[in-house]
Amino acid sequence: MGILDTKVALVTGGARGIGREIALKLASEGAHVAFTDIRLEGAADEVMNLIRAKGVRTTAIQSDVRSLSEAQNTIDTVVKEYQHIDILVNNAGITRDNLIMRMSEDEWDSVIAINLKGTFNFCKAASRQMLGQRQGKIVNIASIVGVMGNAGQVNYSASKAGVIGITKTLAKEFASRNIQVNAVAPGFIDTEMTQKLTPQQREALMNAIPMKRIATPEEIANVVLFLASPAASYITGQVINVDGGLVM
Ligand SMILES: NC(=O)c1ccc[n+]([C@@H]2O[C@H](COP(=O)([O-])OP(=O)(O)OC[C@H]3O[C@@H](n4cnc5c(N)ncnc54)[C@H](O)[C@@H]3O)[C@@H](O)[C@H]2O)c1
Secondary structure, eight states: OOTTTTOEEEETTTTSHHHHHHHHHHHHTTOEEEEEESSOSHHHHHHHHHHHTTTOOEEEEEOOTTOHHHHHHHHHHHHHHHSOOOEEEEOOOOOOOBOTTTOOHHHHHHHIIIIIIHHHHHHHHHHHHHHHHTOEEEEEEOOTHHHHOOTTBHHHHHHHHHHHHHHHHHHHHHGGGTEEEEEEEEOOBSSTTGGGSOHHHHHHHHHHOTTOSOBOHHHHHHHHHHHHSGGGTTOOSOEEEESTTSOO
């Protein structure tokens, strides 16, 4: 028995990193978990096997968050298979870092298209179903750099500040329909995304983080689980920083 028994969740970008950990965490509490990724290769099979081992159903859907029609097809597939969708986690995201003087138009556009428009696409696509059901939980994965900014990440920090704007706006639009919309803002988490950091960047970060360590993906998944669960029944429009005290 888990706190999400019979619930149906969809996680974007679930084949690896934080999304994978979120998918496994929701499954371990009894939710059936569908997940998307832009490419489904060996990693997706492994995630599916790990989810099934928890005694719940799973579906992997190849889908690019940049496309509204692909988002709508994904939601339709999930609803056809499971009849409802209770939890949407907008997790897919990328970085393309550069100082603004060197940042190309493509670096700006690609980050905005995936991180910001991708979140809009899936919120929009899921909204009809969730409004009809008169219940749902949306958890958007933002970032603390969307709150505090970060040199070299004008595209990424703008996209994540935008995700926070989407979160607060949809929380207001959907509150009367029993749909809660919240965001988790991770600090620095040990995934492929942060393996690109140079040793110097890593050391500077450790010095800035009061807890003096990088987080595990599971530490983010735990907070997503809380927001997706009945334990967070009176919380909406909030951004929870999970960052070892970096932003206070
Ligand atoms: N790692 C960190 O330190 C950190 C910090 C703050 C926020 N975040 C956020 O957490 C989320 C997950 O990051 P991660 O560290 O696990 O990254 P990751 O690169 O390990 O995983 C991201 C996943 O998203 C998928 N993806 C990329 N583009 C896609 C697209 N167009 N459509 C569908 N899927 C796509 C990738 O294939 C991958 O599976 C992102 O939104 C990221 O911005 C990460």
